[in-house]
Amino acid sequence: MKNINICIIGSGLAGLSAAYYLKYKYNIEIFEKRERTGGCLSSSKTKNGYVEDFYHHFFEGDSLLISLIEELSLKEEMEWLKGSTGYHVNGKNEPLTTIPEIIRYPYMTFYEKFRLGMLTLRAGEYDIEKLDEVTAKDFIEKECGKGVYNSFFEPLLRSKSGEYSDKVSAAWLISRIAIRSNRKSGGEKLGYLRNGFESLIESLEKEILDSGCTIHTNTPAEAITKSENGWFVNGKEFDLVINTINPKKFCQLGGPNIGEFIYQGAACMTLGLKRDVLNGLYWVNMKDKAPYxxxxxxxxxxxxxRYDEHIVYLASYFSGKPPEGIQEQMLTDFKTRFSLKDDEILWNRIFIEEDAGPVYMTGYRSKIPGYCIDGIYYAGMFSEANYPERSMEGSIAAGKKVAGMISEAYSG
Incomplete structure (x- = not known):
């Protein structure tokens, strides 16, 4: 079966997973626009080891990811840590991890906190399909009241979805709440790899290359045309194409038009600091307006x-192109807001991905494409496996799904 030639566009986790599950059966070539593989799961070197370019962790329910980690002999690297949360309000970090901390939080009434708590407890019971047509704003105001929406959820939606914050579906929001409801005393139970997710990407890449497949980095797909027996990608003919990039960008290259998907970009700044500015908190949402x-x-x-320095991320989302001067804006605001002197910042770098993922607005479910359309297989962030909450688990599921479909269709 090695005479079947497959092109995979994009070397994020979905593309690498598809290649991994097909590697010994077919001739595979991966086209990646960046200088290294991994997509949004790529990593960069620090003083000690690697740190992800975009923050990541995983959950106990991520069975496909955990199985893949074990298959790649990385089980010993897997660890379960606790993630605490809070809000930055009026220049102060307000912890919201434990019940006493939530009770002390001064920006919601006790009754509002009770309604928020009940929503969290019931998160897994809601019908996601029905919530696809309801905005997160309308849903929260109905279930918890406008006070909870304005004080707690509106800043989250604004920072995550910007101009689309009033159109994001309740299905997306409630799925995020449900998956993050595994909270014990001291924080949420979250998974990580001891040497970072660089280990996962390196292991996948090695397996793929050792099987005889090819990975072209610094090589974006530039032109796609239909051939008599398949598709030409950058002038080379392939029997099959697996697309993992934004469908709009894929269509612009010459691929089929499978519908309009609004994507958002992500700008993630990583900094090495001499001191902790978050009072021990892992995840601090900005209630005050900031460029992150x-x-x-x-x-x-x-x-x-593990690093011998304090490492933080500043997370920002945007539509279209990133704001001009975003790196300087984020750095200047961060130094001022958290009272940091220049010599307390050891280093900083920013990573920008203009197509980080689709915005799950109301009605998104009906737009989800099939895994195979007009001879093209689709396994990106827009796929069914990543709805209503995109994740590493969803990317692996999408890659494995199309790999299984191809194996079944071409088994003879």
Missing amino acids: GAVIGHTNFVPYE
């Missing part, structure tokens, strides 16, 4: 001793 929506204290989650 959250500050993630990586070394308040992963042990500080």
Whole structure:
């Protein structure tokens, strides 16, 4: 069966997973626009080890991801840590991890906190399909009241979805709440790899290359045309194509038009600091308006001793192109807001992905494409496996799904 030639566009987790599950059966070539594989799961070197370019962790229910980690002999690297949360309000970090901390939070009434707590407890009971047609704003105001929406959810939606915040579906929001409801005393139970997710990407890449497949980095797909027996990609003919990139961008290259999907970009700044500015908190959402929506204290989650420096992320989302001068805006605001001197910042870098993922607005479910349309297989963030909440688990599921479909269709 090695005479079947498959092109995979994009080397994020979905593309690498598809290649991994097909590697010994077919000739596979992956086209990646960046200089290294991994997509939004790529990593960069720090003083000690690697840290992800975009913050990541996983959950106990991510069975496909955990199975893949074990298959790649990385089980010993897997660890379960606790992630604490809070809000930055009026220049202060307000912890919201434990019940006493939530009770003390001064920006909601006790009754509002009770309604929010009940929503969290019931999160897994809602009918996601019905919530696809309801906006998150309308849903929260109905279930918890306008006070909870304005004080707690509106800043989250604004920072995550910007101009689309009033159109995001309740299905997306409630799924995020449900998956993050595994909270014990001291924080949420979250998974990580001791040497970072660089281990996962490196292992996948090695397996794929060792099987005889090819990965072209610094090589974006530039032109796609239909051939008599398949598709030409960058002038080379393939029997099959697996697309993992934004369907709009894929269509612009010459691929089929499978519908309009509004994607958002992500700008993620990583900094090395001399001191902790989050009072030990892992995830701090910004209630005050800032050029970033959250500050993630990586070394308040992963042990500080592993890096010998405090590492934080500043997370920002945008539509279209990133705002001009975004790196300087984020850095200047962060230094001022958290009273940091220049010599307390050891280093900083920013990573920008213009197509980080689709915005799950109301009615999105009906737009989800099939896994195979007009001879093209689809396994990106827009796929069914990543709805209503995109994740590493969903990316692996999408890659494995199309791999299974191809194996079944071409088994003879």
